[in-house]
Amino acid sequence: MTAVPLLAQCLLSLAAFSCLCLATPRNARQLSHPRWRAPLYWGGWLLLGTAAITAVTTGGWGPGLAALFGALTLAAFIVIGLATYRPGGLVHLLVAGMIGGAWLLGKLLLSAAAPDFPY
Amino acid sequence: MTTQNASAETPVKAGFRQTMAWLHTWAGLTLGWLLFFIFATGTAGYFDTEIDRWMQPELPPAQIERDAHKTSAVLLEQLRANAPGADQWLLALPIDRRQPYARIFWRGADTGAGASAERDNRLVDLHSGKTLEGRDTGGGLQLYRMHWLLHYMSRSYSDWIISFATLFMFVGLVTGVIIHKKIFKDFFTFRPKKGQRSWLDAHNVLSVITLPFQFMITYSGLIFMGFSFIPLIVAGQYGADGRGDFYNEVFSPPGLVEEAGEPAPLIPLAPLIDEAGRHWGEGRIRSIDIRHPGDSNARVVISEDAADSVAAGAGRLVFDGVSGALLHSAPSASSPAMGVRDVFIGLHEGLFAPPLMRWLYFLSGLLGAGMVATGLVIWAVKRRQQADRKNGRAPRGLLLVEKLNVGTVAGLPVAIAAYFWANRLLPVAMPTRAAWEAHAMFLTWLALLVHAALRPRTRAWREQFALAALAYAAIPLLNALTTERHLGQSLAAGDWVFAGFDLTVLALGILFGWAAWLAGRKQPAAGRTAPAYPGTALGDAS
Incomplete structure (x- = not known):
């Protein structure tokens, strides 16, 4: 079993929780702009949904969900820590999580479309 | 129970919530120390065979062969x-x-x-x-088996105790969700350096972010214990003495x-x-x-x-x-x-879990132990604050809880470190070696409970966390002195069982060092900050 799906879920969850955290009223006032609140909020849920779909399609309902919850726990822990002690880092985490998550997701999709793709 | 913050609620709703809060407080407290032990040793169990191998350094690299x-x-x-x-x-x-x-x-x-x-x-x-031939050791397996066998206890007692602990944990989870009014709104909220409020935030955050894990682990724990917990179902089909037949x-x-x-x-x-x-x-x-x-x-x-x-x-x-x-x-x-x-x-x-997943299990377990620990601390902090406000002396029950908290939350980790120290320091030819590894662990725990009883509260926290930091951080050094497979060697050879163990205990050492530093700081005056947040989420959870 490869670690790529789980890594993808971790990165997507990090990006998702960063979005949702930035969308909270306090952070929206201080870190972004109130008009970003709704897009961040819905973007966060969209990313969470993507992570969940990745989990269930790659791992099935049992291990997939177990993996997803593990990833969510880790991501929430990191995001809350960052929001408390280095709130400025949330934006960086969001960008990094998005890029990394999208890259791994692309990798997964490619290998699903062409199983013999040389990885 | 005291419910100073419940006045803002409507009577009926407050009544239900108050009952749940009361249940949460006392179900959590009565078996909290046991639950901390279960979480700590059970979490170590996610790496049981890796710990086994670290504890038998004489053995060669793994010989995986699928033919x-x-x-x-x-x-x-x-x-x-x-x-x-x-x-x-x-x-x-x-x-x-x-x-x-x-x-x-x-x-x-x-x-x-x-x-x-x-x-x-x-x-x-x-x-x-x-x-x-490896040295005689209880290994990770013995450590992991403690989390439901309780080591010194006969199965007929430990099964019942564990069943009750699991049930209390389940009650704690359900009531915790009920009394936490803002699971989503306060999801990202942690306010440090605010005394009791910070402890509540930490307890909430640790519980909420691990909630699926907690429900899974507790519910499945109940299933594990089901045959001893609900013996009459089996007895109804197989007769009172039919448990052996049933298992067969x-x-x-x-x-x-x-x-x-x-x-x-x-x-x-x-x-x-x-x-x-x-x-x-x-x-x-x-x-x-x-x-x-x-x-x-x-x-x-x-x-x-x-x-x-x-x-x-x-x-x-x-x-x-x-x-x-x-x-x-x-x-x-x-x-x-x-x-x-x-x-x-x-x-x-979690036997199915590949490495990364296994680490997530381990993390969830550690955070779960943190959840239990913060819960125990809240009970004491809250009552300490009330006692201070009344300018009275702390009641005996509070003193007992405070001392058990130090001796368990900080003392048990030191005891687990002692288990690893004993593995390296006891003579290899000693006949009852495996048993003495466990004795070393429980004697250390006992010593630290005594230490906690004798020392002033804040000093006891700082000293025991400092000891834990030292005990864990020095394990790689101990390993380097007593075996050939030190961190430099294992990293160079790609021996991830040994490198992983050494790096993990090093990280734990740093974590405890940080905890010792936090405990040594001047405490913020919790009594003055707490009223600034009347009626907030778990403020009435007592």
């Missing part, structure tokens, strides 16, 4: 030489982290016919065919028979292994269990490896040991209920 033909030939030769006339030969094949070396077990061997022991359990070196029917392979007393040659294993390969695919055999080898009623039970599926149950094939006929093919789950049980138990044990 059952090759392994079984080596093992069978050993069994023939060492255990003639045995009732049972068991061949455990080294196919993954759970079984890193080939192992043989036998019982009922005939010492008159040249058996080296009536029963024995040995690791076998696949390259040389010789027995692998549900868990033993079908089709086993008594010895016939007539010698007959054991069939070669190769065709049976091929047959198993046709059922499950190649390289999926975990163990080969031979009953009455050399008898005309011999049976060969081949068990499937179920490590890559969540369900803990595995398929089994039962063969006639003389003719080689396939007698039974037991699927992994014999009934839907058994299937559900297997999935939950599989999730609890």
Whole structure:
């Protein structure tokens, strides 16, 4: 079993929780702009949904969900820590999580479309 | 109970919430220290075989071999030489982290016919065919088994205690969700340096972000304990003394028979292994269990490896040991209920988990221990604050809880470190070595409970956390001094079991050092800041 799906879920969850955290009223006032609140909020849920779909399609309902919850726990822990002690880092985490998550997701999709793709 | 913040609620709603808060507080407190022990030792159990290997540094690197033909030939030769006339030969094949070396077990061997022991359990070196000798140790397995056997207790007591602890935990989870009014709104909220408020935030955050894990682990724990917890269900079907029958029917392979007393040659294993390969695919055999080898009623039970599926149950094939006929093919789950049980138990044990997933399990377990610890601390902080406000002396119950908190939350981790220290420091030839590793752990814990009882509260926290920091951070050094496999060597050789262990304890040492530093800081005046947040989420959770 490869670690790529789980890594993808971790990165997507990090990006998702960063979005949702930035969308909270306090952070929206201080870190972004109130008009970003709704897009961040819905973007966060969209990313969470993507992570969940990745989990269930790659791992099935049992291990997939177990993996997803593990990833969510880790991501929430990191995001809350960052929001408390280095709130400025949330934006960086969001960008990094998005890029990394999208890259791994692309990798997964490619290998699903062409199983013999040389990885 | 005291509910100073509940006045803002409507009476009916507050009444329900207050009851739940009362339940949460006392269900959590009464068995909180035990739950902390269960979480700490159970979490270590996610790396049980890795800890096993660290605790036997004499053993070579893992000998994973998926070719059952090759392994079984080596093992069978050993069994023939060492255990003639045995009732049972068991061949455990080294196919993954759970079984890193080939192992043989036998019982009922005939010492008159040249058996080296009536029963024995040995690791076998696949390259040389010789027995692998590691130091006597309880290993990660003993540490992990403590989390439900409680080590010194007989099974009839420990089962009940663990069942109650699990049930209390479940009550704690449900009531916790009920009294937490803003799970989503306060999801990201942690306000440090605000005394009691910070402890509540920490407790909330740790609980909420691990909530799925907590429910899974507690619910599956209840399933584990179900047979001792609800014995009447089994008794109703099998009679009051029928538990043995019940276990046999549900868990033993079908089709086993008594010895016939007539010698007959054991069939070669190769065709049976091929047959198993046709059922499950190649390289999926975990163990080969031979009953009455050399008898005309011999049976060969081949068990499937179920490590890559969540369900803990595995398929089994039962063969006639003389003719080689396939007698039974037991699927992994014999009934839907058994299937559900297997999935939950599989999730609890996490045996299916590949490395990254295993680390997430480990993290969830640690955070769970943190949840229990913060809960215990809140109980004390809150009452300490009330006692201070009244300018009165702290009640005895509060003092007891405070001291148990230090001696458990900080003391138990030191005790677990002592377990590892004992492994390296006790003489290798010592006869009761494995037992003394555990004694060292519990004696250390006792010593730290005494220390906590004698020292002033804040000093006790700081001193014990500092000791924990030292005890963990020095383990890699201890390992370097007592074995050849120090961190530099293991990193260079890519020996991730040893490197991983050393780096993890180092990280734990740093974490405890940080905790010691936090405990040594001047405490913020909690009494003055708390009223600034009247009626907030868990403010009424007492």
